[in-house]
Each structure stands twice: as C-alpha cells, then as structure tokens.
Amino acid sequence: MKRRDVMLGSTALVLAGGSAAHAKLPDSSVWTAYDLGSSGYAEASGIADAIMKKHPMKVRIVPSGTSIGRLLPLKQGKATYGFLANELYFAAEGTYDFGVPAWGPQDVRVVLARPAGNAMATAGDIGVKSIKDLKGKRIGYVKGNPSVNVKTDAYLAFGGLTRADVEVVWFGSYNAMKTAVINNQLDSFSSVTTSANMREIEASPRGLTYPPFPPSDKEGWDRIRQVADFFEPYRETAGAGISKDKPIDLVGYRYPMIATYANANADEVYSLVKAIDESMDLIKNITGSAINWAPKVSGKPPADAPWHEGSIRYLKEVGIWTPEHQAWQDKRMERLKKIQAGWADARKKFKGKDEEWPAFWEEYRVKTLGLHPSSA
Known part of the structure; x- marks a missing residue:
C-alpha cells in the first residue's frame, strides 16, 4: 500500500x-x-x-x-x-x-x-459492586469501534455475562456515552480512569464507580482471555476516584x-x-x-x-x-x-459475494491459520 x-x-x-x-x-x-x-x-x-x-x-x-x-x-x-x-x-x-x-x-x-488500566465506568447510583451486578443494566457500545466493543464483551465475560444479559445501547461516537451516563440514559461503558470524561461523571449527581477485576478470580480472567488475549490484571493508582492510597484492580492493556x-x-x-x-x-x-x-x-x-x-x-x-x-x-x-499471506490466499480462493466474505475469512483464520476465533 x-x-x-x-x-x-x-x-x-x-x-x-x-x-x-x-x-x-x-x-x-x-x-x-x-x-x-x-x-x-x-x-x-x-x-x-x-x-x-x-x-x-x-x-x-x-x-x-x-x-x-x-x-x-x-x-x-x-x-x-x-x-x-x-x-x-x-x-x-x-x-x-x-x-x-x-x-x-x-x-x-x-x-x-x-501501559494503561481500563474499567467499566459505572454510574454510582445503581448499586453495582461487581461485574456480575451489571446484569440487566444499560451498557454502552459504539458503532464502528471494535476496540470499545470487544473490551466491553470481555469485561462482561469476567462476570459470566454476555450482551444477551444486558441492555445494549449503541452510540455513534465514544464521547457520547459520557453524556448519556450523566443524563441517566446509560449505566456503564468501558473507559480509562484518567480522562476528563471520568471527572465529569464523578462530579455529576449520579457519581462514579468501577467494579473490580480481582486477579484472584482465575475463572473470570480465563473468560476475559477467551474473548481477547491481550489483557492482563492491572492495579490502577490514578484516575477519578482512584489514588495510590485507594488503588483498584482493573484490566491492563496499552x-x-x-x-x-x-x-x-x-x-x-x-x-x-x-x-x-x-x-x-x-x-x-x-x-x-x-x-x-x-x-x-x-x-x-x-x-x-x-x-x-x-x-x-x-x-x-x-x-x-x-x-x-x-x-x-x-x-x-x-x-x-502469516496473517497477511493467509489473507492473500483466502482472497484467491473466495468465490462468493462481498457480504459473505467476513464469515469465509473467519473460518479460514480458524481452520487454516489455526488462530483463535475473533469473536466470542
């Protein structure tokens, strides 16, 4: 290119x-x-x-x-x-x-x-103490943003939840979710803890909390990595409502x-x-x-x-x-x-319509390249 x-x-x-x-x-x-x-x-x-x-x-x-x-x-x-x-x-x-x-x-x-910590930024007025408490809550997703959406799926998996267990709310941009939480149109979305958005939610009448991801919950971490394998336990010491004196166990990534x-x-x-x-x-x-x-x-x-x-x-x-x-x-x-060569080979072998390609490529990745499925 x-x-x-x-x-x-x-x-x-x-x-x-x-x-x-x-x-x-x-x-x-x-x-x-x-x-x-x-x-x-x-x-x-x-x-x-x-x-x-x-x-x-x-x-x-x-x-x-x-x-x-x-x-x-x-x-x-x-x-x-x-x-x-x-x-x-x-x-x-x-x-x-x-x-x-x-x-x-x-x-x-x-x-x-x-290196960064990531969390499920959650309104403080709905009684959420753990990820599993997000069941039935309004969870934010962003169209065209797999980075946000896959993290959210992974974090829900930590609590044994999927999209079917929550009320999925779609947004056209990431920043819109902050406003939706403050306006009581959304309950939780994935975010770093140090952004200005978090300070605004913390200062709002709803308040802010982050359900933790304890490293000791091995089964929860196994479920996260089944969705995406680039996450690790991370002790966050900075951000809205977080300090070195009040750290929290979150999810680490870059x-x-x-x-x-x-x-x-x-x-x-x-x-x-x-x-x-x-x-x-x-x-x-x-x-x-x-x-x-x-x-x-x-x-x-x-x-x-x-x-x-x-x-x-x-x-x-x-x-x-x-x-x-x-x-x-x-x-x-x-x-x-390996993936680039596989893509080129799969494109040569593919005879269907464009809308059929993603499913073909996913199957090729798993069966021919031996890679994990890209979706949970």
Whole structure:
C-alpha cells in the first residue's frame, strides 16, 4: 500500500551519544486520536504541545470517535501517526471492522505504547459492586469501534455475562456515552480512569464507580482471555476516584499506542521517540498516567502490533530494547506475515459475494491459520 509521508521539511537533531545528526522531524505532521474529552486526545495534544515548544514542528490532531475514523487517514496518507486503542490489534489481524475486503490485515507498527488500566465506568447510583451486578443494566457500545466493543464483551465475560444479559445501547461516537451516563440514559461503558470524561461523571449527581477485576478470580480472567488475549490484571493508582492510597484492580492493556504504517520514514519515527523522551519534563503531568509515556516504560513490548524499526533503533541506543523484546518482536512479525499471506490466499480462493466474505475469512483464520476465533 502506497502512502505519502507527511514530511514537508526537516530539523536536524543531535543523536544520542553525539553521533552525526541524520534524524529528522517534519515541519508539519497530522495525528489522529480519540475524540475531544478522551485521555487519548488530551495526551496527543499535550505531547504535540511539548514537542512544539522544543522543536519547530507544527502538529494538527484529527479527533474521531470511531476506529475506522482514526485509522483511515493513516491508510490514505493524510495522517502519519495515530494515538490508537485496540483497533490497532484488529487492524493487524484483519478482524472485526477490518475483516472486510476494503481493509484486511494492515502493515501497521507501534511507535510507543503507554501501559494503561481500563474499567467499566459505572454510574454510582445503581448499586453495582461487581461485574456480575451489571446484569440487566444499560451498557454502552459504539458503532464502528471494535476496540470499545470487544473490551466491553470481555469485561462482561469476567462476570459470566454476555450482551444477551444486558441492555445494549449503541452510540455513534465514544464521547457520547459520557453524556448519556450523566443524563441517566446509560449505566456503564468501558473507559480509562484518567480522562476528563471520568471527572465529569464523578462530579455529576449520579457519581462514579468501577467494579473490580480481582486477579484472584482465575475463572473470570480465563473468560476475559477467551474473548481477547491481550489483557492482563492491572492495579490502577490514578484516575477519578482512584489514588495510590485507594488503588483498584482493573484490566491492563496499552492505550494510547502511537502507531503508524511500516513504511513511515524510519529517521522521522526515531526522532519522534527521541523528542518525546527529551520532552518528558513537559509531558509527565498532562494526565494522571502521562508519566508512563517515558520510553523506558512505553518503549517495551507487548503491544498490539510489531514495533517500528525507527523506534527500535532509538530504544536500542538508550539501552531500553532487550534481547527478550526482540524475541517478542520476531514472533509478532512472524504472526503478522502469516496473517497477511493467509489473507492473500483466502482472497484467491473466495468465490462468493462481498457480504459473505467476513464469515469465509473467519473460518479460514480458524481452520487454516489455526488462530483463535475473533469473536466470542
């Protein structure tokens, strides 16, 4: 797939260790992120501001409430980086909204991936103490956003629930769910704990609570991983109603992940990681979790796609990237190439109509590639 790098000019940077200055940042760059009010948008904006204070680069951020809306500008070459959620995983796998003929497995790469906790943000006035208490409640889903929807399915599974056990409420954008909770049109939806949306719900008459995901509940965690295998127990210490003195056991994953396509300019990607590393004094206080953007934290696998060569080059230079990380990278690249080759083979063998393709591809993934089903 061809795309045009957003590289209108360059600024030379001094490389680590005083080596020759070959790395470059563009004069202008376009990034995508979740919509206004999300922690992803806040952190994309804050990182852009921090870099622009130290380097003559202008950044424009394009917000979108859907996975397709965040990734399509990258595919089209209209943006270079996206602050993405788990749509990155689905795009690499060619599943869910990316399992249609127009998409398929994308040759995407991770630049940096911040560890994060995720929760079912739940109105505090409905008596929910555990995930199983969400039975019969109004649960938010977003059209065109498998990142949100699969997480929600996984979290319900922790409590032994499915969509059939709750009242599913569909929205056109992620941000709309916050307003719906405050207006008593929705009871719960998946979210990070540090976004401005959570502060608004916490301050509303309904209040805010997060049903926990105890690591000791092995059966619950087995059920989560049957839906999606990239989740781990995570003790959250920051966010609305959460502190180091009042932590809570939630679900760990990577969000946001700065992502791009494999053919993004490696020198530019290197320079972006370096610029973020050198701007952490300004970045660390953007949100309660922004300190985790430091490459020594966000520059380590696992994440939802392989890492970009430009990132790896910088991470190696500063001693962050280890042989264990490279082993993970090699395995992840092998999986990505297997899926890409499988997609090409399946497309050759497919003789049906476009609307029949997703089911054909799902069966091919499971039976021919030996991959887990992409839906619960």
